[in-house]
Amino acid sequence: MSPLLLAHELACAILLWGVFCRFTKSSPRVLLSVRLVFWMLGIASCVAIISPLAWGDDIHPASLALEWAFVAVQVVTAQHWQRGVPEQFVKPAHKPRARRKSDSKEM
Amino acid sequence: MAEPTSTAGGVSLAALAIAFLGPLAGPYALIVFAALSGALWPLSSAEPMSRKAGAWLLLRCTLTSVALTGALSSMAQAQWGIQALDVFAPVSFVIGALGNGWRPVFESVSKALGEAFGRVLGGSK
Numbered sequence: 352m353s354p355l356l357l358a359h360e361l362a363c364a365i366l367l368w369g370v371f372c373r374f375t376k377s378s379p380r381v382l383l384s385v386r387l388v389f390w391m392l393g394i395a396s397c398v399a400i401i402s403p404l405a406w407g408d409d410i411h412p413a414s415l416a417l418e419w420a421f422v423a424v425q426v427v428t429a430q431h432w433q434r435g436v437p438e439q440f441v442k443p444a445h446k447p448r449a450r451r452k453s454d455s456k457e458m
Numbered sequence: 459m460a461e462p463t464s465t466a467g468g469v470s471l472a473a474l475a476i477a478f479l480g481p482l483a484g485p486y487a488l489i490v491f492a493a494l495s496g497a498l499w500p501l502s503s504a505e506p507m508s509r510k511a512g513a514w515l516l517l518r519c520t521l522t523s524v525a526l527t528g529a530l531s532s533m534a535q536a537q538w539g540i541q542a543l544d545v546f547a548p549v550s551f552v553i554g555a556l557g558n559g560w561r562p563v564f565e566s567v568s569k570a571l572g573e574a575f576g577r578v579l580g581g582s583k
Contacts, residue, residue: 370498371498371501371509371512371513371516372509374498374501374502374512375501375506375507375508375509375511375512376506377501377502377503377504377506378503378504378505378506379503379505381502386499386502386503389502390498390499390502393495393498394495394498396495397491397492397494397495398491398495400491401487401488401491404487405485405487405488435506
């Protein structure tokens with residue numbers, strides 16, 4: 352297995368794992384567009400994982416660089432998902448409401 | 459320059475897979491990964507769950523898809539003359555994406571079959 356192929360498979364596996372982790376926190380209350388684009392990322396990762404096996408595709412360094420750039424994006428933005436789906440990705444009707452200043456902080 | 463999928467004196471990834479899975483290694487892998495990518499959708503629309511529960515959901519949807527793909531692709535070949543190998547991936551993907559949606563389909567089919575049998579048996583008396 353060449354270093355290029357190994358790096359490619361690793362990047363795609365990390366991307367797929369990132370999508371899986373985010374989807375375990377997702378729900379029908381998340382914006383459809385957000386779920387769709389992450390699903391696209393998951394599909395692309397799966398296709399990329401098997402492409403060397405199914406079609407014998409070569410790995411180009413430029414594609415590899417793009418894959419690892421996506422990995423970096425996913426890793427860095429993962430911190431915003433630690434407490435669940437970021438509020439900006441939730442449908443407006445289901446967003447948590449801000450407390451009023453007059454509300455008591457004690458429960 | 460050697461292909462990235464092969465080593466200088468060794469065996470390629472594809473050759474290894476074929477040795478273990480046979481000549482259909484490529485289509486098998488395609489079905490599994492198409493099913494997996496489709497199964498990500500029902501995971502995204504399910505309520506939040508642990509990673510273990512999420513993995514179990516993915517596994518169920520993927521295995522259901524893999525089990526049904528062969529039969530449905532053969533039906534497509536018999537009915538419309540489309541080569542089964544050509545439709546493995548899209549069929550597997552769609553079945554995976556349906557996720558748990560197969561349960562109501564199976565229930566409806568069972569109900570319809572039950573009613574049909576009931577009518578046949580009731581008509582023969």
